[in-house]
Amino acid sequence: MPEKKQIPQQGESPLKYFYRQLTRTPAPVKNVNLEGRTAIVTGSNTGVGLEASRQLLELGLSKLILAVRNEEKGKNTVANLVSDLKLKDDVVEVWNLDLSIYNSVVAFAEHAKSLPTLDIVILNAGMWSPTRAFNKQTGHEETIQVNYLSTALLAILLLPVAKAKRASQPNPTRITFTSSEAAGFTKFAEKDEVPLFAALDRKDAKVDPVDRMFIAKLLQQFFITELANRVPTSIAVINSASPGSVYDTEFNRESEQGVLVKKVLKMMGNSASVGARMITDAAVNHGEETHGQFLSFQEVVGKAPIIYTAEGKKTSQQLWKETLTELAFANVESIIDDVSYPLRSN
Numbered sequence: 001m002p003e004k005k006q007i008p009q010q011g012e013s014p015l016k017y018f019y020r021q022l023t024r025t026p027a028p029v030k031n032v033n034l035e036g037r038t039a040i041v042t043g044s045n046t047g048v049g050l051e052a053s054r055q056l057l058e059l060g061l062s063k064l065i066l067a068v069r070n071e072e073k074g075k076n077t078v079a080n081l082v083s084d085l086k087l088k089d090d091v092v093e094v095w096n097l098d099l100s101i102y103n104s105v106v107a108f109a110e111h112a113k114s115l116p117t118l119d120i121v122i123l124n125a126g127m128w129s130p131t132r133a134f135n136k137q138t139g140h141e142e143t144i145q146v147n148y149l150s151t152a153l154l155a156i157l158l159l160p161v162a163k164a165k166r167a168s169q170p171n172p173t174r175i176t177f178t179s180s181e182a183a184g185f186t187k188f189a190e191k192d193e194v195p196l197f198a199a200l201d202r203k204d205a206k207v208d209p210v211d212r213m214f215i216a217k218l219l220q221q222f223f224i225t226e227l228a229n230r231v232p233t234s235i236a237v238i239n240s241a242s243p244g245s246v247y248d249t250e251f252n253r254e255s256e257q258g259v260l261v262k263k264v265l266k267m268m269g270n271s272a273s274v275g276a277r278m279i280t281d282a283a284v285n286h287g288e289e290t291h292g293q294f295l296s297f298q299e300v301v302g303k304a305p306i307i308y309t310a311e312g313k314k315t316s317q318q319l320w321k322e323t324l325t326e327l328a329f330a331n332v333e334s335i336i337d338d339v340s341y342p343l344r345s346n
Contacts, residue, residue: 017181026277034061038117042067043125047249051276067097099150109157117169124178147216156332162236176283179240184304186214222316228292230340241282241295243275
């Protein structure tokens, strides 16, 4: 039996990340047959989400759900995919999903129960703004709301669907989050605050919008670690992956610095199509060894360094507690208990 590879208990430094970005190119995903499989991809109108969707279809995927906020744009995306890939009209569907509204997330998960199987879920949708904005429904900062809280809610609400569909599909559901090495770049000044969300929501705080995005990605890595510790791989394999630096994405479309950022990314980044290979790879290749783990350039690497420390474990437990409280309206704790096995260590 081959020796199990030891996962480094630290993330990459910015310098090491940029070196990998400049010297490595992810391979196209091949030799995978997705005939008969069903996938959901959020944030799939443009960029990495769209290209990951295209790659799944090229691998023979039988049913794709484009989960998008703008259904009209989604329909245009469907038309282009059907035309480009010569697909049957019923292969790709557009479902509405607005991650700024909890009710939209709940309705989407309820709709997912109608699917024949739930083989692949790629949670790619996200947002970033150069100015702070607060969610009208919850009061949380929008970057944290969309990129962390609502995405976490959707992942949890899809677990009962994964459990119910398990007997109808050959493998457990794969749930892949689009993550980033930048989760390890933030100092996360609020990490010791209790309650944590209240600290992040302080309206008088001076915050760096870029660092806020890094924090959202770090919260996501904490969450994935905790969730994977509770959900057995017989129901779902939960992992995350980075697409690396991508130059042709609309992710920073609200930024006045978008032109400058894109010039830098053009020099060192990959196209969305190339970056999406890493997301597709995490969703269809590998096995339960990636459960709760983070992949970069198609291999498991360390998560943010803080996650492996005693301080980080304390923050992780506090975040988990507050997340369950925030999402209690959707009975998330009962859902997790229903699919859980006894808690194991990180």
